[in-house]
Amino acid sequence: MTTDTAPLIFLMGTTGQTGRLILEDFDKNPGGVRIRIGVRKQADLERLRAEGRDAVIFDLDDPRTFGPALWGVDRMNILTGYTIAMTHQTKTVVDAAKKVGVQHIVNQGVFAAEDATDSKYCWFALVEAYIRASGIAWTHLHPNVFLENILSVSQPIGGTFSTFWGENRVGYVALHDLAAVTAKVLRDGPERHGSRDYYLSTETMTSSELATALGEVLDREIRSNSLDASDMEALFKKGTVQVEDWYARSSFELLTQFNDGRMGYMGTVKDDVPYLLGRPAISVRAWAEMNRAQLLALVDQPLA
Secondary structure, three states: OOOOOOOEEEEEOOOOHHHHHHHHHHHHOOOOOEEEEEEOOHHHHHHHHHOOOEEEEOOOOOHHHHHHHHOOOOEEEEOOOOOOHHHHHHHHHHHHHHHHOOOEEEEEOOOOOOOOOOHHHHHHHHHHHHHHHOOOEEEEEEEOEEHHHHHOOOOOHHHEEEEOOOOOOEEEEOHHHHHHHHHHHHHHOHHHHOOEEEEEEOEEEOHHHHHHHHHHHHOOOOEEEEOOHHHHHHHHHHOOOOOOHHHHHHHHHHHHHHHOOOOHHHHOOEEOHHHHHOOOOOOHHHHHHHOHHHHHHHHOOOOO
């Protein structure tokens, strides 16, 4: 049972794939805290309030919504999109958090080295530096490649999926683990997790090894189509993949650096999940079993 004096946690991005899982984690284990949810759309606000939740309008692109949304908040997560907009969005929301007295910020970043030169990773580095300099207690989370990408950007339709890093190894993490870690850190608060960087890269695989693992779980023949940075650039230029220009150029640069070895650390295991949750992280095969029905629907889908 929570009281009016329990820490108030503000969650953003709960209509997205990661934020939704964070909210589900709190629903299963409230942990003596109160939850406020920020949403952009009026329909989402009305739906959440009908469910009896504390929900408010909150738009990262409209700082006028920050004060009322964050009033009385003790701890919050920051979850932005992977665009250059994250820099001004985070700067303005951190400034607002400081004004209202937020005591702890948990920020979702990327699995990056301190001296990374890819532009997207540089945006995250600037964001993290600003949060550290704010005077608010902070925790930075650094997930590697999401396994859920297999259900979206690298779908195994007809039994074949594509990756864009050749046969280099990459580290994977399940979004359920990322969500559980986020919720755990927010529940525990800054006394336990302040000034900490946590890394989530659970298991590394090449594209061929990933295909083998998926095939074993699904009892299907799964094939990997190992492409490289130039193949992704061609998709961007053809308009096959619709993204903003800044993001396209950054993605191409990231893959170029990954393939030439400058970002080889993305193929390493650095797994703080067991230390935070007291259990092993979800493996690739365990994740595939958890998502078996969705994966089979894609694998058994005939090619167009």
